[in-house]
Amino acid sequence: MRPNGTRFLALTAVASAAAMIMAACSSSSTTTSSSGTASKSPILIGTSLSLTGDFSVDGQAFERGYNLWVQEINKNGGLLGHKVTLKVLNDNSDPATVATNYSQLISADHAAFVFGPFSTLLTASAAPVAARNHYAFIEGAGGGPLVFSLKLPNPFAVPMVQNAQAILQKAGVKTVYSKIFPAENPAYKAGADQIAALKPDMVVIGSPDVPGVQSIMQAFMQQHYNPKILAASAGPDQGSAFLTAIGGAKNATGTMVPNGWYPGFNNAMSQAFVKAYNTRYGGTPADINADAAEAYSVGDTLAAAVNATKSLTNAKVISYLHSGVTVQTVQGPAKFNAIGQNVVAAHYIFQWQTGSKFVQVLPANATGSVAIVNPKPAWGAG
Numbered sequence: 001m002r003p004n005g006t007r008f009l010a011l012t013a014v015a016s017a018a019a020m021i022m023a024a025c026s027s028s029s030t031t032t033s034s035s036g037t038a039s040k041s042p043i044l045i046g047t048s049l050s051l052t053g054d055f056s057v058d059g060q061a062f063e064r065g066y067n068l069w070v071q072e073i074n075k076n077g078g079l080l081g082h083k084v085t086l087k088v089l090n091d092n093s094d095p096a097t098v099a100t101n102y103s104q105l106i107s108a109d110h111a112a113f114v115f116g117p118f119s120t121l122l123t124a125s126a127a128p129v130a131a132r133n134h135y136a137f138i139e140g141a142g143g144g145p146l147v148f149s150l151k152l153p154n155p156f157a158v159p160m161v162q163n164a165q166a167i168l169q170k171a172g173v174k175t176v177y178s179k180i181f182p183a184e185n186p187a188y189k190a191g192a193d194q195i196a197a198l199k200p201d202m203v204v205i206g207s208p209d210v211p212g213v214q215s216i217m218q219a220f221m222q223q224h225y226n227p228k229i230l231a232a233s234a235g236p237d238q239g240s241a242f243l244t245a246i247g248g249a250k251n252a253t254g255t256m257v258p259n260g261w262y263p264g265f266n267n268a269m270s271q272a273f274v275k276a277y278n279t280r281y282g283g284t285p286a287d288i289n290a291d292a293a294e295a296y297s298v299g300d301t302l303a304a305a306v307n308a309t310k311s312l313t314n315a316k317v318i319s320y321l322h323s324g325v326t327v328q329t330v331q332g333p334a335k336f337n338a339i340g341q342n343v344v345a346a347h348y349i350f351q352w353q354t355g356s357k358f359v360q361v362l363p364a365n366a367t368g369s370v371a372i373v374n375p376k377p378a379w380g381a382g
Helices: 056-075 095-108 120-132 160-170 188-198 210-222 240-245 268-281 290-309 314-321
Strands: 007-012 021-024 043-049 084-090 113-115 136-139 174-180 202-205 229-232 255-259 326-329 332-335 348-353 357-362
Touching: 043 056, 043 095, 056 084, 056 210, 056 240, 056 268, 056 290, 084 095, 095 113, 095 120, 113 136, 113 290, 120 136, 136 290, 136 314, 160 174, 160 202, 174 188, 188 210, 202 210, 210 229, 210 240, 268 290, 290 314, 290 326
Parallel strands: 007 174, 007 202, 043 084, 043 113, 202 229, 229 255
Antiparallel strands: 021 136, 255 348, 326 332, 348 357
């Protein structure tokens, strides 16, 4: 990168969180789940996921992660001896439906706990429902600007792309295009065409999912525009789903993405997760969608809180996770500050390199990092 000469572009849509975060109502009121301590009856955990619609690739990956966690926790005795059952409602990637789904899970199904959905757009609709009912709301994705406008006590992660833009501008990198698209109607192609006409050296995409980054990359290919540096906040971390969407590994080479997890993560819990995932779903570690690990980490966090408090009450889970403790997940450590943001999340930059290799490249001095491919090869040349 040439700090004083490189033109920088931030194409900002709704950014998803790179690391698992915890959202919980800060009210002192208590909602107690049915613990069934005497009979050790099963407990229900509910979630709403995008099994269809725009976020279906990610929603289905989250479902695999949640289901795998349920399988593994039950194999090890459940939560305080209670078998866990999971109820998944399909929100079709729709904000109104996701709010209805959480209302049903809490008020009608009387779920002991709820896990978060995928995406900022849906989190913004779901969080108020959990807050009103004083439920812990542990979630693995949903940290874009939309959620901050709610001004709820529920915490969320800081938008990544806006931070990156501010840092780069301070370093002397000029922004030639920056736009936040409405999550409801992103119209990425029009923005991508405008970018291609400006031909910036660097493009940073605040993509919420695979289809978002796919549409932008395809527009670039159609315009015969190839940035020297290309990064996206989500999408390139989705393994084979990403490669298939963009026309294969030859188009992925050089693309970077921030994340807190990848299949080669040197963490005993992560390695056990990878083995269990491939045993259940097949494939290789490289095929694992990072969303599945994010979802599994939600379960890890709940289990840590339940085991520490010896309680199945939401109020005690909330209090424990806000107490400054550090819990361990397949994504690494999680420690939540007063607003529920994970302040010790692992942060890495990964890149697709020749031969379908998804590797860690930053921080440069971190264990496992390899040299960055720069500039990005031409489309189809990777």
